[in-house]
Amino acid sequence: MPSRRRLLTRAMSVAAGGGWLSSSPFLPSFVRGSVAHASEPPLNTSRDRILVLIQLDGGNDGLNCVVPHAQEPYLQKRPEIGLRGNQLLKINDELSFHGSMRAMADLLEDGRLAVVQNVGYPNPDRSHFRSMAIWHTGFNEDELPTNGWAARALEPQAGDATDAIFVGEQELPLSLQSRKTVVTSVSPNQQLRLKSPIDPMSVLASHHAEVASHDFVQRSVLNAYSAAKKLSQPSKSEPVASYPASQLGRSLRTTADFIRIESTARVYCSIQSGYDTHQNQQASHGRLLEDFSESVKAFLDDMQAIQMQDRVVVMAFSEFGRRVTENGSAGTDHGTAGPVFVAGSPVNAGLIGQVPDLTNLAGDDLTMEFDFRRIYASLQTWLGCPDASITNNFDPLALFS
């Protein structure tokens, strides 16, 4: 155990109230309620657990996110963008959050957040695209697989119902893609609704189902129309929590809506863009972190309000951290290891890992302490769907008790 590791005591989570059942996908609740007592599996099995992924896109500057403020090289290497004084929210003598991460600090204090420090992988790649693909697939070989780490985990249970939902305007992340998983992508800003005056399924259904299993285009098209049919997107309910009026805020609110109507999806994903801060990063990075922190806090509070807090975990990651030394334009260039946030009542809250050591750098980069796939292994185990390519090769990090 690292000597400087700091663990906060985890607050006791409130036990779930009964009656929240999720296995029957798109039945109206009055129907589901009547059959539930006879045939539903017991509550709180791992089958009912839900993982929400947030991609901090562009390479989050971890050092200005969870700040080793007590280390001398920090301000020496970052004279312009280094945070000081009231720009910091102290966690302990050695570490602070960025001052705009008040909501994250609250979650930590509340026992609903684990921050894993120095997460990366061997031989880090500084290309956004390659590094993101490594994170999405969970592989770091020359040839990456074409399926994602979360999708592979869901495959054994994949069926006709939606396994995963991407909430966003961007391209579908590779994490959720595989041959078998049924992934639906929805916009946080509008409903998935087919407005065609004639149902294309009338031509497709009979003939294409068979072909569709091995043809990507056929399968995507078939899946899209059937999703639009089945997955009547929930109307916006009045959430308890107040979400930021941002893309991420709206995405997590939409995610909460799907969870509220008991969608079959086990994994959700959203993207927060803008972290590629090569230039004048102070203001923009602060805004991003504030939006991120408040969105996650609002979402988890929302989950608490519907008594889902013991079944939902959020994991936020970025493709890489950034260089320790600031560049010439009050920004930072592509770096290596960085923090990963795992939030929700089920997690062992606290700071995991050593304080980033700025006196012991590799070149100008932080050294990695935890392979990100140890976090994946832990999450897959918690979800109850381990994927051997991850869990056979990486020890789960002790994120859950």
Place this chain on the structure above:
Amino acid sequence: MGWEPWTPDQEQPWNLKRVVHLHRRAGFGASWQQLQQDLQEGPDAAVERMTQSVVRGATDSPDDLMGHVGDAAVGSNRPERLKAWWLLRMLTSTDPLREKLTLMWHNHFATSNAKVANLAAMRTQNAIFFSQGAGRFADLLQAVVTDPAMLVWLDAPSNRKGRPNENLAREIMELFTLGIGNYSERDVREAARALTGWSVNDAGRFEFLAKSHDHGNKTILGQTGPWNGHDLLRILMEQDATVERIAWRLCRVFMSVKQVPSALVSRLAEHLRSTGMHIGSALQTILRSQAFFADENIGSRVSDPAEFVVSTLKALESRSPWPSSTRMAFWTTELGQDLFFPPNVGGWSGGRNWLSSRHVVGRANFVAALINGELSRSRAAPDLAGMVRRNCGDTALGASIAHLNELLLGGRLTEASCSRVALALQGHHDEPEDQIRLALALNLALPEAQQV
């Protein structure tokens, strides 16, 4: 089958399927009249017509009228107007292959107005893609990376001696030339030093600031010297990896995203090298080749949203009323391709990524909007029955379905699929006029219609 010239034979005849294939891949589709002309005159004449402009390489900007529309779009300071302007060019251009190249380079050198925040600069960059996109790649590269839109997009002005910003250097190597795996981190840092001093002046023009430039020696890809940005480009143009990457890019757009064997890409790279990387010449080779007209290459590429929207309107000759170009821009964005606002410097990944559920549903909704008349300002529905009557003289349902299949898909829908479309329509006791509209909606909602 490779890049050798293709000649029709009994097994692979010059037929409507191949004419439509040529127009959909190399351009943005065609009207029935154009298709028929090409069918009658044969592949040599058809490919010649398609490529006659690009083989000459560089050209001027789009014509005057379009220039004025572009000026007005920039003047309005509304990005929708600039998107509409470009889509209108795609729809009406007499040089569709050059417009296709313009779109390809916009994706290759993906630059977003989200950061550039200057429509005039975005338009200037677009004009570079248009006028230089078919010439020698070295000239295009030089023009694009010394142009303000790119310099601002990748932070060049703040990359100064002793205070490097690696953004431009890295993306030139990773995305614009060599491709990942063909350079080291040290090369990136040294390239950033070479690029110091490249900036944008107050008038919005490129300028070289000698006092910001690092005049020391740099070692880039094994070559040591007091290199500047132009030296860097020269070094990059000497690398085989650059040629391979451009060959790969051409294959992704004009062949299929996934089915091109690497040996074939390499042979295209050899050809590129032998012509001094002349893009128009490479296109002439591709569009005449056996590989291009091979059965497995036809209908194997997921169309881009811009292609889907423009080619549908072009095939239907929607001119009375004309489609609203701002509605075209709205739908292209809705389907995932926000022109002038690519998601990041890597551009749109394309292929299967165009087919997420919301975008597939979006394509069907676009067609629904089209047949409802929502694509025109007057909200008049397009006269499809009139079009079918003009084109084939028979507006019976079966004949209409067959005609739409030929016009839009080159007849790729099987007879069985056409029968199912007819069967689905029998339940609808609409006017024949409406039935043709519904037939179009079904036709374009099928998986086959998402690929070209």
